[in-house]
Amino acid sequence: xxxxxxxxxxxxxxxxxxxxADSHQAAGAHAxxxxxxxxxTPAQVSPEEGMMLYRDMxxxxxxxxxxxxxxxxGKMFGFVHLYNGxxxxxxxxxxxxxxxxxxxxxxxxxxxxxxxxxxxxxxxMSELFGxxxxxxxxxGGSMHLFSKEHHLLGGYAFIGEGIPVALxxxxxxxxxxxxxxxxxxxxxxxxxxxxxxxxxxxxYECLNMASLWKLPIIFVVENNKWAIGMDHNRATSDPExxxxxxxxxxxxEEVNGMDVLAVRAASQRxxxxxxxxxxxxxxxxxxxxxxxxxxxxxxxxxxxxEKEFWAKxxxxxxxxxxxxxxxxxxxxxxxxxxxxxxxEVADCVEFALAAPEPKPEELTRYxxxxx
Amino acid sequence: MAExxxxxxxxxxxxxxxxxxxxxxVMGEDVGQYGGSYKVxxxxxxxxxxxxxxxxxIAENSFTGMAVGAAMTGLRPIVEGMNMGFLLLAFNQISxxxxxxxxxxxxxxxxxxxxxxxxxxxxxxxxxxSQRLEAYFHAVPGIKIVAVSTPTNAKGLMKAAIRDxxxxxxxxxxxxxxxxxxxxxxxxxxxxxxxxxxxxxxDVTILTYSRMRHHCLKAVEQLTEAGVDVELIDLVSLxxxxxxxxxxxxxxxxRVLIVEECMKxxxxxxxxxxxxxxxxxxxxxxxxxxxxSQDIPTPYNGVLENLTIIQPSQxxxxxxxxxxxxx
Ligand SMILES: Cc1ncc(C[n+]2csc(CCOP(=O)(O)OP(=O)(O)O)c2C)c(N)n1
Ligand SMILES: [Mg+2]
Numbered sequence: 288x289x290x291x292x293x294x295x296x297x298x299x300x301x302x303x304x305x306x307x308a309d310s311h312q313a314a315g316a317h318a319x320x321x322x323x324x325x326x327x328t329p330a331q332v333s334p335e336e337g338m339m340l341y342r343d344m345x346x347x348x349x350x351x352x353x354x355x356x357x358x359x360x361g362k363m364f365g366f367v368h369l370y371n372g373x374x375x376x377x378x379x380x381x382x383x384x385x386x387x388x389x390x391x392x393x394x395x396x397x398x399x400x401x402x403x404x405x406x407x408x409x410x411x412m413s414e415l416f417g418x419x420x421x422x423x424x425x426x427g428g429s430m431h432l433f434s435k436e437h438h439l440l441g442g443y444a445f446i447g448e449g450i451p452v453a454l455x456x457x458x459x460x461x462x463x464x465x466x467x468x469x470x471x472x473x474x475x476x477x478x479x480x481x482x483x484x485x486x487x488x489x490x491y492e493c494l495n496m497a498s499l500w501k502l503p504i505i506f507v508v509e510n511n512k513w514a515i516g517m518d519h520n521r522a523t524s525d526p527e528x529x530x531x532x533x534x535x536x537x538x539x540e541e542v543n544g545m546d547v548l549a550v551r552a553a554s555q556r557x558x559x560x561x562x563x564x565x566x567x568x569x570x571x572x573x574x575x576x577x578x579x580x581x582x583x584x585x586x587x588x589x590x591x592x593e594k595e596f597w598a599k600x601x602x603x604x605x606x607x608x609x610x611x612x613x614x615x616x617x618x619x620x621x622x623x624x625x626x627x628x629x630x631e632v633a634d635c636v637e638f639a640l641a642a643p644e645p646k647p648e649e650l651t652r653y654x655x656x657x658x
Numbered sequence: 659m660a661e662x663x664x665x666x667x668x669x670x671x672x673x674x675x676x677x678x679x680x681x682x683x684v685m686g687e688d689v690g691q692y693g694g695s696y697k698v699x700x701x702x703x704x705x706x707x708x709x710x711x712x713x714x715x716i717a718e719n720s721f722t723g724m725a726v727g728a729a730m731t732g733l734r735p736i737v738e739g740m741n742m743g744f745l746l747l748a749f750n751q752i753s754x755x756x757x758x759x760x761x762x763x764x765x766x767x768x769x770x771x772x773x774x775x776x777x778x779x780x781x782x783x784x785x786x787x788s789q790r791l792e793a794y795f796h797a798v799p800g801i802k803i804v805a806v807s808t809p810t811n812a813k814g815l816m817k818a819a820i821r822d823x824x825x826x827x828x829x830x831x832x833x834x835x836x837x838x839x840x841x842x843x844x845x846x847x848x849x850x851x852x853x854x855x856x857x858x859x860x861d862v863t864i865l866t867y868s869r870m871r872h873h874c875l876k877a878v879e880q881l882t883e884a885g886v887d888v889e890l891i892d893l894v895s896l897x898x899x900x901x902x903x904x905x906x907x908x909x910x911x912x913r914v915l916i917v918e919e920c921m922k923x924x925x926x927x928x929x930x931x932x933x934x935x936x937x938x939x940x941x942x943x944x945x946x947x948x949x950x951s952q953d954i955p956t957p958y959n960g961v962l963e964n965l966t967i968i969q970p971s972q973x974x975x976x977x978x979x980x981x982x983x984x985x
Contacts, residue, residue, distance in 0.1 A: 424764025433763035455727020492720035656823035
């Protein structure tokens with residue numbers, strides 16, 4: 288599948304970022320790719336949809352900012368990986384899918400995916416505090432958020448291990464349709480993972496199987512250029528990950544991961560293909576994380592020019608501008624959403640702080656299915 | 659009762675469970691058209707179709723992980739390791755996902771999956787194809803481990819494993835597939851967590867599993883002649899151990915010998931010995947003994963291979979010594 292085949296030439300883009308030649312050279316190859324992105328049709332949204340997307344991204348951002356605060360105040364422990372900067376990917380993909388019907392699989396950078404799936408902020412924050420009210424009952428922690436109710440297959444802390452699990456959910460969807468004869472079975476699974484993860488075996492093994500069996504799965508690569516301190520361009524033979532799908536006969540797109548409407552449109556195309564039984568898609572979303580790898584990362588390697596380049600593309604500000612420009616929302620409405628989100632985040636912290644710890648006598652519970 | 663080969667007993671169990679429950683499916687290398695490298699899934703592909711008996715590419719890590727995802731979303735997959743040793747490549751998915759995920763998810767998900775296949779030391783298969791992964795997987799929380807040894811228990815345990823809502827690692831043995839015996843007709847189940855008292859006796863308890871059960875049976879013939887009355891117990895369940903049956907036997911004989919095919923260091927017997935010491939110390943008249951394979955990669959040469967694993971003569975000598983209190 289070529290770029291042109293994928294409908295990238297259909298219409299004009301929402302506009303490449305304004306940036307001088309000098310500054311983007313300093314910003315590096317990843318920025319260069321974004322600037323050279325072939326124009327793609329953004330999703331058309333109603334005012335309600337536009338504000339829903341805005342709210343979801345804003346919730347992700349404010350939730351993560353609060354996590355940093357709580358971490359430094361000693362309320363949460365361990366490795367905490369924040370999602371700031373990448374919100375357009377979680378929101379763009381997940382909000383194009385059917386809640387509690389389609390399936391979602393994440394990594395250790397999973398808080399915002401969980402929120403987009405509909406896991407209540409109270410349950411996510413409680414989990415980060417290790418409380419019994421957490422979505423994983425305080426047994427999982429930041430890197431292991433699970434919610435069967437919201438079809439979150441989980442946060443997986445080892446690189447690449449969630450990809451086969453997501454493949455399994457997609458297999459079940461096809462199995463129900465073709466082995467059990469349930470023609471209505473058309474759920475799609477989205478597997479999220481990073482650029483660094485595209486160098487591990489499971490990625491290739493699962494691309495092969497997904498394409499071979501035409502499974503309804505979307506491989507969502509969140510290419511934020513860095514795998515902790517490893518520059519993507521130093522880690523892989525061809526930095527254009529979307530091209531790797533071609534070897535597997537799989538549809539793929541290179542997507543502006545800083546533009547939620549671009550991500551949403553690409554997701555919608557992928558979902559349609561998957562539901563129609565036409566198989567998997569690989570979406571390479573070009574994005575950037577605004578913070579260090581984790582809250583323990585001093586973030587010393589990334590160039591200032593690079594950070595500045597991407598900061599200007601803040602996906603939340605980008606969507607706000609588009610909504611206002613297209614008169615899909617007013618400044619007052621957006622402000623009201625922001626206030627609502629702040630209240631929700633404040634509430635979830637209050638709830639999590641007051642929530643009970645797991646009971647010591649239940650230490651060994653949840654090992655076996657019967658308990 | 660019908661005379662049945664062990665591989666066929668397994669096949670019958672899988673066939674009957676697939677007929678009974680449409681969510682039961684098989685996945686692995688050459689399980690479909692080829693019928694399984696030891697014919698455990700022979701003809702099931704034709705009967706149930708290519709999705710229920712899924713021929714996978716050679717990608718242990720990923721198809722095992724796929725089984726986890728399938729189990730989390732409602733299926734009951736049986737994963738075949740063409741040889742259990744190949745599942746070293748799937749160690750991560752078995753440990754992190756099958757074993758731990760229910761717990762880390764706070765009970766959100768259950769993983770009703772069976773991972774089965776041939777293990778153990780065969781005849782001159784070389785080191786890599788002669789592994790005993792039951793010992794390597796023993797520490798993983800959240801999985802049950804069983805080892806089958808006869809056509810009868812193979813069928814009953816396979817059915818129990820498929821119906822169990824927890825992940826089960828199911829060890830068969832390369833040299834036991836052609837064992838034949840009369841097995842009960844129709845549907846029957848063997849408990850996954852129960853040891854089997856193969857022979858009752860009063861002098862010495864021998865604890866063993868898988869192929870070593872048959873080495874022990876050979877040894878018992880000589881021991882009986884020599885006047886040593888052995889209580890032979892097949893552990894069957896390697897995790898958890900059936901400590902009730904084991905302790906009851908030791909309370910009777912006060913002497914215990916462990917015979918295993920895995921290596922001594924970090925082996926099944928090591929853990930068992932520790933538990934016996936903790937739980938039955940006061941019951942023991944002599945120190946417990948352990949016969950295990952050498953701590954070496956299994957050599958190809960037939961003579962060396964035989965020296966690597968325990969032989970019946972060693973079991974005879976050890977049991978006699980235990981009875982005489984000369985250990
Ligand atoms: C199997 C494994 N090896 C190493 C690690 C340590 N590790 C955690 S995150 C990470 C980088 C991953 O980068 P990427 O896939 O780009 O995702 P990002 O963190 O950028 O979201 C590494 C090496 C791990 N978690 N798992
Ligand atoms: Mg990365």
